[in-house]
Structure formats: structure tokens, C-alpha cells
Amino acid sequence: xxxxxxxxxxxxxxxxxxxxxxxxxxxxxxxxxxxxxxxxxxxxxxxxxxxxxxxxxxxxxxxxxxxxxxxxxxxxxxxxxxxxxxxxxxxxxxxxxxxxxxxxxxxxxxxxxxxxxxxxxxxxxxxxxxxxxxxxxxxxxxxxxxxxxxxxxxxxxxxxxxxxxxxxxxxxxxxxxxxxxxxxxxxxxxxxxxxxxxxxxxxxxxxxxxxxxxxxxxxxxxxxxxxxxxxxxxxxxxxxxxxxxxxxxxxxxxxxxxxxxxxxxxxxxxxxxxxxxxxxxxxxxxxxxxxxxxxxxxxxxxxxxxxxxxxxxxx
Ligand SMILES: [Zn+2]
Numbered sequence: 001x002x003x004x005x006x007x008x009x010x011x012x013x014x015x016x017x018x019x020x021x022x023x024x025x026x027x028x029x030x031x032x033x034x035x036x037x038x039x040x041x042x043x044x045x046x047x048x049x050x051x052x053x054x055x056x057x058x059x060x061x062x063x064x065x066x067x068x069x070x071x072x073x074x075x076x077x078x079x080x081x082x083x084x085x086x087x088x089x090x091x092x093x094x095x096x097x098x099x100x101x102x103x104x105x106x107x108x109x110x111x112x113x114x115x116x117x118x119x120x121x122x123x124x125x126x127x128x129x130x131x132x133x134x135x136x137x138x139x140x141x142x143x144x145x146x147x148x149x150x151x152x153x154x155x156x157x158x159x160x161x162x163x164x165x166x167x168x169x170x171x172x173x174x175x176x177x178x179x180x181x182x183x184x185x186x187x188x189x190x191x192x193x194x195x196x197x198x199x200x201x202x203x204x205x206x207x208x209x210x211x212x213x214x215x216x217x218x219x220x221x222x223x224x225x226x227x228x229x230x231x232x233x234x235x236x237x238x239x240x241x242x243x244x245x246x247x248x249x250x251x252x253x254x255x256x257x258x259x260x261x262x263x264x265x266x267x268x269x270x271x272x273x274x275x276x277x278x279x280x281x282x283x284x285x286x287x288x289x290x291x292x293x294x295x296x297x298x299x300x301x302x303x304x305x306x307x308x309x310x311x312x313x314x315x
Contacts, residue, residue: 003062004057005020005310006064008067009302010068017050024303026303029302034085038087047096050064065108066108067308070082072109078091078092079091079093114134116311118130124256128255132258132260133260135261137185139184140158140161143158162181183240190218193209193216197209204222217265220234220269241270243278255290257278260293260300264293
């Protein structure tokens with residue numbers, strides 16, 4: 001019988017867990033709301049839920065991996081900082097999980113895990129070197145080199161949202177100015193939409209947003225209805241994204257760049273200018289780099305965690 005692992009996708013609102021086989025088949029899954037509680041209670045709940053899923057699994061999974069957003073030192077099993085879970089700092093999550101479940105436990109940054117998930121099960125299959133970008137509320141990424149996840153010296157590698165595109169640009173959460181994430185992300189697009197509303201420059205956007213808070217989806221909806229200013233914002237964002245990815249392609253020379261995340265819903269309005277800018281920077285053979293969209297959909301987080309668990313098991 002083929003090996004299985006227990007994969008967990010641990011976010012600010014949900015904890016999803018599943019038993020996954022070596023072909024990326026999801027055998028059973030569970031989905032719980034992340035409790036709003038102290039970090040110790042949240043950690044205890046995570047351990048309880050994973051133990052429950054593992055107990056119901058037959059055969060026993062060979063390992064467990066938790067993928068979560070934030071600064072993760074995977075080799076130490078430590079969450080250094082988790083922006084979506086208040087108070088989660090310098091917390092070793094793998095030890096209590098391993099003790100309770102009696103199997104090896106690992107943790108990984110969610111975007112890094114997503115990269116390995118695409119490499120093993122998704123749009124990155126058949127490549128040797130892969131750059132994966134997650135385009136959502138924030139911008140994340142992961143790097144696979146010679147078929148293995150590249151974590152860097154302390155787990156930070158792949159933070160592609162924090163390359164600088166404009167030193168005089170808007171302030172970023174990381175402390176710098178003009179980072180890719182501060183200029184093109186779900187949050188950045190929502191801020192641009194807010195600015196457009198404040199300046200009363202788009203009646204279409206105003207009608208779509210009403211009295212609520214503007215979002216990136218509102219900006220796209222207005223653009224799709226023909227608002228030229230909103231469309232220009234998205235196209236400019238795509239252009240900047242392409243400059244960032246194109247620069248990284250020249251550094252890393254991957255076989256392919258894969259993309260996932262909610263911003264892909266903006267379609268060609270974002271991806272067209274992105275593709276054009278990325279290839280316009282290509283130095284020599286970088287022009288042959290493939291560009292692909294994730295094929296893993298909703299399960300990308302779980303399959304990423306599973307891919308990390310299998311890689312760790314195989315040492
Ligand atoms: Zn930054």
C-alpha cells in the first residue's frame with residue numbers, strides 16, 4: 001500500500017487538514033474554524049484536530065506537515081512570526097504535534113510549500129528549477145532548485161514580495177518602501193481603489209463599492225465595466241509584477257514560473273502586462289522560461305504541505 005502523509009493548511013480563519021497519498025490524491029479531509037484565543041490555546045487546538053484526523057486515518061500517515069503564513073524557521077520547526085494569528089511568535093509547533101501523533105512533524109511557510117506542491121503535483125511537474133509566485137492579499141513565493149525546496153540560511157528564501165521596485169514608493173509591512181507587495185497585491189489594489197474614490201475620479205467604482213470598504217475585486221469589477229482609470233491601475237500593477245518576476249528569472253534561471261492566488265481572477269488585464277514586462281527583461285535564454293498558472297486550485301495549500309512532508313521523509 002502506498003505511503004500517506006497528513007497535510008495541514010493553517011490560516012487566520014481556517015485550519016484545513018487532509019490525508020494525502022504520494023500521487024497527490026486527497027483521501028480524507030477536515031475543515032475547522034481557527035479559534036480566536038490565546039496562542040497556547042490555538043496551538044493546543046491545532047494539535048487536537050490533527051490528532052483526530054490522524055486517528056481516523058488508515059493506514060497511519062508517515063509524517064505530518066503544517067503550512068502557514070509568516071516567518072517560519074522550518075529546520076527548527078518554529079513559527080517566528082505569524083501575521084494572521086495574533087500573538088503567534090517564536091513558537092515551536094512541531095514538537096507537541098510529533099509527541100501527540102507519534103510521527104515526524106514539520107512546518108513550512110505556506111508560499112514555499114505551495115512552490116513544492118506545484119513542483120510535485122501541479123503546474124511545475126516536469127521542471128527541475130521552479131519559481132512560484134502567490135498573488136493574493138500579499139505577495140509570496142517559493143523557489144525549487146534541483147528538485148528541492150530552497151529555504152535559505154534561516155527559512156526566509158522566496159519572499160519575493162519584498163524586492164524593491166520604487167525606493168520612493170509606499171511603505172511596506174517589512175519596514176522598507178516601494179516593495180512589490182506594497183505596490184501590487186490585494187491590499188495595495190484596495191488602497192489604490194480607496195484613493196480613486198477619495199479623489200472622486202470613478203463614478204463606476206463608486207457605484208460598485210457603495211458605502212463599503214473598497215477591495216481589489218471592486219477595482220477589477222469597475223475596470224471590467226469599462227472604467228479606464230481602474231483598468232490602468234491594474235495594468236500598471238501587472239507591469240510592475242512582470243518587472244519583479246523578470247528580474248528574479250534573470251537571477252534564478254528557472255525552467256518555469258508558476259502563479260497562484262486570488263489576483264489571478266483579474267485575468268489578462270493583470271497577466272497580459274505582467275507577461276509582457278517579464279519577457280521584456282529576459283536576458284538571453286531567460287526568454288525561454290515557461291509561464292504557467294497553478295492547476296491545484298483550492299487544494300494548493302494542502303498539497304503543498306503534503307509535498308513538503310514527502311520531501312522531508314525522503315531526506
Ligand atoms: Zn516589504
